[in-house]
Amino acid sequence: MLVTYIEAIRQAMDEELARDKNVLLMGEDVGVLGGAFKASAGLQEKHGADRVVDMPISESLIVGAGVGLAVQGMRPILEMQFIDFITCGFDQIVNMAATLRYRHGGQTACPIVVRGPSGGGVHGGLYHSQNPEAWFCHVPGLKVVAPATAYDAKGLLKSAIRDDDPVIYFEHKFLYRRIKEEIPAEEYLVPIGKAALRKEGRDITVITYGSPVHAVVKAARDMAAEVDIEVIDLRTLLPIDWATVKGSVRKTGKVLIVHEARLTGGVGGEVAARIAQDCFEELDGPVMRLAARDVHTPFAPAMEDYVLPNQEKITEAIRKLAAY
């Protein structure tokens, strides 16, 4: 069936709510309104107000309550209306949920999913454009995923809901209604911890995730005559699929890492460091990174374009790398 990225998310939640009575969805305006972006449209009507819960504007409470439910064997999906607001629940994620199992010596699991719309390119301004995934990739005990396709959005969310560990699920709002894809009518899962090969190539590996996957694939196709590019979509950012990453780098010898989140302290730094150390002998050029400029994501169109990566910047970076 042909679905948008956001419809894939809605279907994943709908199916899991139907499959398992322990699954709940909690967040601001997720019930009667069906979510600010309609990601949960119709779910309260179908699954009940006890299980699709309109929460007060209290992100810390939303995550903390989720932990209390998880200890009781429930599997709450906790929506941040915009992922930018995850900072208000930061302590509950990194100190409460991520350490829960560890500080209890393995007595319990913590099956929660924290999800919400991330990303820029929609003129959302400072607090509706953020990509805060790197903060959470620094936290042991969490798993972090960022789907780029409708297929993955559904399959990864279903896996996240069934996972016994806390999963932070970054969906990209730019993709919500801009991509439409055929997905299987029957049930499927996408495993956490496994990258996807989006395009095979021999000359350069571009490692990316989230919204830029589409610009990278398009750039790779457009440049097919000059350079043969391999595109890896990480999909899971914690833990990163090192086997796939290294396998590709060993083949091509050249790497560009692209993400929409800021450069400094971003996921790309970790990927670059691991490649530099583990694939040093196979490298034919510097490990390069293209990311947002080290500034907040501004509102006015020209400034936002200036700050965020796009196909033009990707093409330019690939040419630079190819010249080595």
Add this chain to the structure above:
Amino acid sequence: MTEQKDRELYRWLRLIREFEDRISALDKQGKLMGGVYSGKGQEAVTVGFCHDLRWDDWVFPLHRDLGAFLVKGADPKRLMAQIFGKRDGFAKGKDSYLHGGDLANGIFGATSMLAATLPVAAGMAYKFKIRKEDRVAIAFFGEGASSRGDAHEAMNFAGVHKLPVIFVCENNFYAYSTPNELQFGVDDVADRADGYGFKGEVVSGNDLHAVMKTAGKAIARARKGEGPTLIECKTYRYHGHSEHDRADYRSEEEVITWESRDPIFLWENYLKQRKYDIAAIVKETTEEVTRIVEEAVAFAEASPFPEGPEAMEDLYAMPIDTEAR
């Protein structure tokens, strides 16, 4: 109450006190690592709230509530091993003092971020409510923690859904060194309950009778679906914030005043009023709690420390190896 229950309550007060005293002594002997947070003087609060709970109710103790652990059913031996950082502790040595809960007995392990357990308790109580389970959650916090947003967010949510959770504020007048008048502008933390749409009560936290009466009513209301209660117990910690804190910010006079209201002393007076054989009760109880604590210390000392590589265990319930395929 029956003589048996009166004596049982006395035994719990004394066991907690013995535990606290022994831990302080062990700390002075250099046998413990890290922060040690004595709750000596506050025993009546945890005994009063936990004694009549059922096994499947939950407690969310704060960092000086080892009484909640003991009364709710934690094995004293494992509790002592937890405090020693040994492998037989609830956290298997992964975190200190009371951060490792005993989940099988409904005891949740706190983080150091005070009041962070209140949203967790509220969430659990939400489950009790929607599943129509006849259970309650007791969330302990200090008056200092009442300043944190988590306390507000949790109470607000509990008020919205009339959740079976009791918020127990142990007001011992100092958050580390900071006195009440620099912590909040209200007279009593319990006043805040009005803002959440449920009842707030103030009780003497050193008077076990008063605590039990107030706790009993609140727990009964919660079980009947009548919602949460905020109960502020005015009490006092004899020691500093932790054992290395000399608590010079308080006057000796103030400490002596509170020692004259000692919860164990008050309970012994009550036992005397009931004309029980107090000498025999004291003797018998002293022997019993001394033995329990001795055994707990021996167990903890004999328990091994975890090995270095055990640091990597218990992180994920479903670990994923992505290094090689």
